[in-house]
Amino acid sequence: MTPLLGIAFRNLLRAKRRNALSGGTMVLGSAALVLGSGLSDGIAKQLTANLVAVQTGHVQVVVRPADFQPQNSPFDAYGQDHLPQAMALAREIEAAGSTFGVARAVPYLQLRGTAIAGNRSSLASLIGIEADREPELRAAFPPEAGTFLPDGDPLATYIAAPIARKLRLGVGDTVSFVIQTPQGAVNSRDAIVCGVFRKNAPWYDNAFYLPLASMQELVDWPGGATNVKVTLRDGGPASIRRAREAIAALVAESHVAPEAKDAQVRVETFEEAGRFSFSIIQANETALLVLSGFLFLAAAVGIVNSMLMSVHERTREIGTVRALGMRRALVVRLFVLEGLALGLVCAALGVALGGSIVLYYAATGIPMNTITLAWMAGGDVLFPVLRAASVLRAGLLIAGLSTLAAIYPAFTASRLEPREALHHV
Amino acid sequence: MSSLLLCLLLAAPTAEAIVRQADRAVLGENATYTLRMTVERPGRAERVVEMRGWKKGDDLGLVRYTAPARERNTAYLRNGDSTWLYLPAGEKVVRVGPKQNFGGGDFSNGDIFRLSLIKDYDPTLVGEESLDGIPCYRLDLKAKDRSVAYDRVVYWVRRDGTFYPVRADYHTLSGKKLKSLAVSKIARVGSRERPTVLAMESALETGSRTTLEFLAIEDDVKMDDRIFTPSALEKGE
Known part of the structure; x- marks a missing residue:
């Protein structure tokens, strides 16, 4: 496997411009994922810290009407009775x-x-x-x-x-x-x-x-x-x-x-009391998920296209190695490893780029200049958070996606008949 | 001499009687009226609203804006302990608190609709004094319980037999003066003479003042209770 991985990495350099273009999508995708997670984690941290430190603590005791329905307002955390x-x-x-x-x-x-x-x-x-x-x-x-x-x-x-x-x-x-x-x-x-x-x-x-x-x-x-x-x-x-x-x-x-007949004393965790904050956190996570889905789709299409082009350009080469006795499985493995190699390089570059941006803004803060943004971020300045788990997740997702996207071109390459491939012009 | 003094003392009205008479000085038991409200706030343009009102006893009241045009049909309804506001732009009736301000001025909804002090306060006649040259009874009104808006009202009522109120100072639970009502401009409006201008001034917010001027009043008008319901408010009946 190791010599094959070495060959896979070397093969990336054979089509530098094409790999750079399709890899660029993945670099940007993984950077965007790290940045998106950093913003989302920053918002979650600020909202939770506000809630726990200022309003509810980790747990609060409060009187609520029996038919209490939180209206998704930050003031719901306070008791009225x-x-x-x-x-x-x-x-x-x-x-x-x-x-x-x-x-x-x-x-x-x-x-x-x-x-x-x-x-x-x-x-x-x-x-x-x-x-x-x-x-x-x-x-x-x-x-x-x-x-x-x-x-x-x-x-x-x-x-x-x-x-x-x-x-x-x-x-x-x-x-x-x-x-x-x-x-x-x-x-x-x-x-x-x-x-x-x-x-x-x-x-x-x-x-x-x-x-x-x-x-x-x-x-x-x-x-x-x-x-x-x-x-x-x-x-x-x-x-x-x-x-x-x-x-x-x-x-x-x-x-x-409680004094009111239709009220009850409730013991609530900060998550239950702070429905407003957690609905914002949930909305951010959903938005990030949807954004990731589109990024993955765009990156995957780029990788499939790039690998198919690679198969097309290397048809005669594949025919030669197949004629020399290379098995179909090994051809598949070589192309999948090329996908993995591309994914690893792009993920490393992407998380480094995204991580640097997050670390920069974590130090300086991002001004939330409009009232809507301030409500969404739980403050007039947002400090993104760089978590190891977010970096690892973005890297693994991009590398995994690149590997998966290489499977179809790999099988296309493995199905080439040596005789026909050698005649390919 | 002593018997004359005794006669005078016996003739002096009780605190309850004075407040009861003063309660009916501006509007009678059942009345309809036309009102102009002027809200003055420092640094802001004067706001003038005209409205038509209906009053039945102490518990039913309705006020509907007639001008300016953009606010026409905005209405406040009081029925018992509940107060509603109708906003024609949104075609919505919302419940509002009696202590919330009325039309953005210094009067609260309760001040407008609950003109009877005798129901909520135990009055004490503390003396007689002149206020702006007008001989007055000075009364101290203490809230009957802690659900009443103003814990204490210092009240001046004319001593000339008309029992028209002259001034009221409203105090909060802590004893701080919150606002002052000055009652003036006695004129014949409708079937009788009465004070026609009520000016409420905040004691806390400098320069904040709201004046209500009664332009027309009709007393002893028969009214159907059904006009004092939220559904009628919405229909504009």
Whole structure:
């Protein structure tokens, strides 16, 4: 096999221009595959990181209406209803959770309202958090100006850069919040901007973080929350499954009952809670699959054409080697190996090209200049991710495709009769 | 002297009676009306909307835009605790909250359709004072429960026997003043004299103000309950 593979590689050089042209398709195809996977993996990483760090943790406890149907909105991850005994439940999960990998269990309270500053107002997403217990959120939303929510300052608020720009707010400025409490009354509160975090996913554009106690006062829910966000030490699927079952058992034991008759307490993984994010990830993967299909088809046609031309050009040569006793099987093997050799060379060049582009943009980021792109990418800058598995997959697929595409021309070559082939002009 | 003072005290109306009278100062129990709403926002062009309204008791209300032409037939309906908005462009009826703003102004849907304060508040007469030279009763209205939009309303009502409201300051649960309503321009509209201009000003958003001017009012009009339904809203009945 090895001498035959050597001959196969050498044969590639006999028709440099033709092989370069058909190989070029494969180089571009494999580069596009690596790049596509890098973009898709980057989007998946950003959306998942946003979801886990900022909204749901790996697992969350939340109250949902019995007929709850996610509307594919990023806000679906937040609960809308009061989660009774949320503070106690969070403490209980954290205390018992050391056996099933819980790093932290923190309550938070989210509600939408209006933010007013001077003569400007805007819809606002108000989120009450225990600031000192949110290291993931702090890392996900680093301050662009000022500081993250300081401990023990009930008047502080940490806000997103887009809403800061819209309301002309800077560090030290006062903003008023007006909300309708779940009971129906209108309530208000003033806060002082302690920091502004850089723009992230567009659904955080209107976010205001407040100390949980201040938010509870504003919503008129002393000790209340909408979610318990559970972060695990290991975010692997098996750990999440195990933690979810254990937390569900704890919730059942603690007899937490929602106030609304038609509501239920649910323990959800971040994948269940973040349907919106995962539908984007799924859409990207489907688009990549369809794109790959077309790329493969185009590359395969190129390879078949190139190999058939090679068979045609080498008819007399095939006739000679067949007349000298080369068996049909060996002819087939030689042409298939030529396909494999072409595929390996092109895959190596393609993944090197695609990988370099991904690594470049992983360092610099790709600006997502339109709101649609920002929603799709889960941020205004996309950082692609180069995974060894994606590189290997693209390489193997291209090499495999090239080998498979060589089978038909190989059999065509093997079927040539030596007598007729030698007479070929 | 002491008996005269006693007589005067006995003659002074109760807080409940004052609020009950003030509730009916602008619109009676059943009425139809024509209204002009002017929304002022700093840095933006003034927005003027004209509308026709129907009111039956405290629970049924309907307002339909008549101008500008591009917004004609946009309608708000109040039936009991529910409020709907009809947008003719999309031919859709959507449920809206009573605390959401009405037509993009400073009035909420509840402010427009729930003009009766006595149902939701326990009033206390705290004194008498002059407001812009008008002798008034000053009342403190405390919400009966936490489902009422404004936890506290400070209310000034004319002391001249007309019981026309003069001003109302609406406060949130935290005690912060949210907005102020000024009631003015007493004129004969329809069958009687009444205040005809209601101006709501935000206490939080500088320069934000919405004025409602009643152009025509017809009192004691008989109305069919069926016009106050979402399906009638859609049909434009």
